[in-house]
Amino acid sequence: MSQDLVAAPSGAAPARVRGLSLWYGTFRALDRVTLDVAPGEILSMIGPSGCGKSTLLRCFNRMNEQSYVRMEGDLEVAGYDVMSRSTDSLALRRDVGMVFQRPNPLPISIRENVLFGLRLHAPKTPRSVAEGMMESALQQVALWELVKDKLDRDAESLSLEARQKLCIARLLPLKPKVLLFDEPCSALDPDGTAAVEELMDEMRGTFTQVVVTHNMQQARRVSDRCVFMLMGELVEVAPTAELFTHPKDERTAKYIEGRYG
Ligand SMILES: Nc1ncnc2c1ncn2[C@@H]1O[C@H](COP(=O)(O)OP(=O)(O)O)[C@@H](O)[C@H]1O
Ligand SMILES: [Mg+2]
Known part of the structure; x- marks a missing residue:
């Protein structure tokens, strides 16, 4: 980390969003979004296609940094001031990991996929320590038994479900504070979906998770x-059971009744 880049303080809120707007050119994709994410919770984001779910999620680890994107408001994630030029993007992305719709392991071995983040962020980690972290990450995503005898095989030889679990495993050695999921199951079959949902449930409390679905x-x-x-507007946020049974906003009610699209 270079000297003028600022690291995050520990004990910070997972995410604090205040009046966040985002424009792609002249198109406003986020309209004054305000939201707090609580430690250890799983927060889901729903809404019709194109409403800005992925855009908001991408803001959380600064993946909307194209030249034609303009942002306004305040955004703090894992203690990083995302809007500040002096915030270190690499450090932010170490503490705030992202899992995408299509499992996207690197075209290298299973072992090297899990070790990749450590090589980048903590290259001096002793080999035996790194191996231990790799094993525990693979245990945590329930992949270890499947892959322990083929760690040097190409990650692309795995099933879609196992590849998605590997994409989660490779974030874990970095001890992220927040995990972002953008439709993590939409390429998976019902068994794969259940397996990834189970995994998210097991990680509840350990990590803060934000999932677009x-x-x-x-x-x-x-x-x-x-x-x-x-x-682009955050219409309502509530405990999940409450949002689905007693939505406060008429637009939420119409959406969950299936009246949009
Ligand atoms: N990189 C981009 N450049 C221009 N417009 C974009 C870009 N990404 C998304 N959009 C537009 O912003 C709006 C919100 O998109 P998105 O965040 O992907 O919605 P969702 O994830 O809810 O489907 C859509 O109208 C989409 O077309
Ligand atoms: Mg999306």
């Missing part, structure tokens, strides 16, 4: 609280 049933199954978004 187009699947309302998934939001109901996995999340403690749920955000409903519409046209």
Whole structure:
């Protein structure tokens, strides 16, 4: 880390969003979003396609940094001031990991995928320590038994479900504070979906998890609280059971009744 870049203080809130707006050119994709994410919770984000779920999630680890993107408001994630130029993006992405829709392991071995983050962020980690961290990450995602005898095989030889678990495992040696999931199960079959949801459930409390899903049933199954978004606006956030049974906003009610799209 270079000297003028600022690291995050420990004990900070997982995420604190205040009046966050984002424009792609002249198109406003986020409209004054305000939200707090609580430590250890699973927060889901639902809403019709194009409402800004992925855009908001990408802001959390600074993946919207193209030249035609403009942002306004305050955003603090894992103690990093995301809007500040002096914040170190590499450190932010170490503490705030992202899992995508399509499992995207690197075209290297299973072992090297899990060790990749450590090589980048903590290159001096002794080999035996790194091996231990790799094993425990693979244990944590319930992949160890499947892969322990083939760690040097190409990650792409694994099933889609195992590849997605590997993409989660490779974040863990860095001890992230927040995990972001953008429709993590949409490429998986029902068994794979159940396995990833189970994994998220097991990580509840250990990590703070924010999950974008187009699947309302998934939001109901996995999340403690749920955000409903519409046209870039955060319409409502509430405990998941409450949002689905007693939505406060009429637009939320219409959406969960299936009246949009
Ligand atoms: N990189 C981009 N450049 C321009 N417009 C974008 C970009 N990404 C998303 N958008 C637009 O912003 C809006 C929100 O998109 P997105 O955040 O992907 O929504 P969601 O994840 O809810 O489907 C959509 O109208 C989309 O077309
Ligand atoms: Mg999306």
